[in-house]
Amino acid sequence: MAIISAVVVILGWFCLGSGCQLKANFVRFIASVIMNAMTLVDDPNLEKPGPVITLDITGMHCAACVSSVEDALLSSPDVIHARVSLPSQHAVVQLRHEDVNVEGMLNSVASRGYGARQSAGKVEAIRNLDAQYKAEALRWFVRWVSGICLFIITMVMHVNEQFTGEVTWSLCAVIVVVVGFPFFQRAIRLASGLQCSMDTLISIGGAAALAGGAIAYAQQGDVAMALDGALMVSIIAFGNWLESISRRASVSDMVSLGELVPETAVLVRDDSEQVISSVVLKRDDQVVLVPGDRVPCDASVISGESSVDQKWYTGESRPSEVGPGDRILAGASVLDGNLLVRIIETQEESSMS
Structure with missing residues (x-):
């Protein structure tokens, strides 16, 4: 490398002349860049980064x-870089080398109170995310409806003097603890890592309202502060329900597209056919498609002719005619004729993803 750089410098001096100082400096700079670049390329001790993996994360609610x-x-020495996305609930991790203990990373995330697993694919991740948001919306709906109903009953009975102050405060405590349990749970989890969030403030507010209500009742016979705390937690639970609905709506279109990708495919290998998960298909795998099948990944037709419906991508209402050498996209529907296709993009890399 040094010899090449020296040759460049010498040629520059002879061609440009010593009087052209600016050009000579430029030549020396170019030679230095070449030498450093080639040193990096040829350095046997230079560690090349490992693969990039995607993890599905559950339990995240804020920054x-x-x-x-x-x-x-x-915190894992095997990780070079990690980028976590709150809307999609996944993490993209750049590993340092091939042989990495992924289970150790998952346990590290689990120790912080979050769920983590290696993603089986983008389509599967979207389906899991939709199911997660659906369950989350249902839980928040049950919580805020229960909280509001119990609050109204408590308020009416207290105003009509049907409940004593002790009973009213106890019911308010039930509302704050039961409805606000997710807030307290996340606040404690973050506190263990010396962190805080909006959940921390909500938890402090609810606990302070109960404590203040108990003190005010003991001194003045007034439980208004405890009622305020119960109402606050119920309203925030209502807001979380609306947020869950909004987040699920944001992935509804992606879920609809994900449903176009079949879960299995008929793989041709060694003159035999076997049904496998479409997630594990690799480039150059050969797949048989019959009328009614959907294409699992972007593929190229090897043999056969058929009409395929690709309107989800092209927007055209009329089907396309395909034959040997033509490309068909993941999610396309085979309408007539059998096809033998070669996978050219995995499910992670396909147009659907």
């Missing part, structure tokens, strides 16, 4: 959760 998960991943 503090994202920071906590990133810290857990980066």
Whole structure:
């Protein structure tokens, strides 16, 4: 490398002349860049980065959760870089080398109170995310409806003097603890890592309202502060329900597209056919498609002719005619004729993803 750089410098001096100082300096700079670049390329001790993996994360609700998960991943010496996404609930991790204990990283995330697993694919991740948001919306709906109903009953009975102050305060405590349990749970989890979030403030507010209500009742016979705390937690639970609905709606279109990708495919290998998961298909795998099948990954037709419906991508209402050499996209529907296709993009890389 040094010889090549020296040759460049010498040629530059002879061609440009010593009087052209600016051009000579430029030649020396170019030679230095070439030498350093070639040193990096040829250095046998230079460690090349390992693969990039995707993890599905559950239990994240705010920016503090994202920071906590990133810290857990980066605490592993096998991780070069980690990027965590709150909307999609996944993490993209750049590993240092091939042989990495992924289970150790998952346990590190789990120790922070979050769920983590290696993603089986983008389509599967979207389906899991939709199911997660659906379950989350249902839980928040049950919580806020229960909280509001119990609050109204407690308020009416207290105003009509049907409940004593002790009973009213106890029912308010039930509302704050039961409806606000997710807030307290996440606040404690973050506190263990010396972090805080909006959940921390909600938990402090609810606990302070109960404590203040107990003190006010003991001194003045007034439980209004405890009622305020119960109402506050119920309203925030209602807001979380609306947020869950909104987040699920944001992935509804992606879920609809994901449903176009079949879960299995008929793989041709060694003159035999076997049904496998479409997630594990690799480039150059050969797959048989018959009328009614959907294409599992972007593929190229090897043999056969058929009409295929690709309107999800092209927007055209009329089907396309395909034959040997033509490309068909993941999610396309085979309408007539049998096809033998070669996978050219995995499910992670296909147009559907």
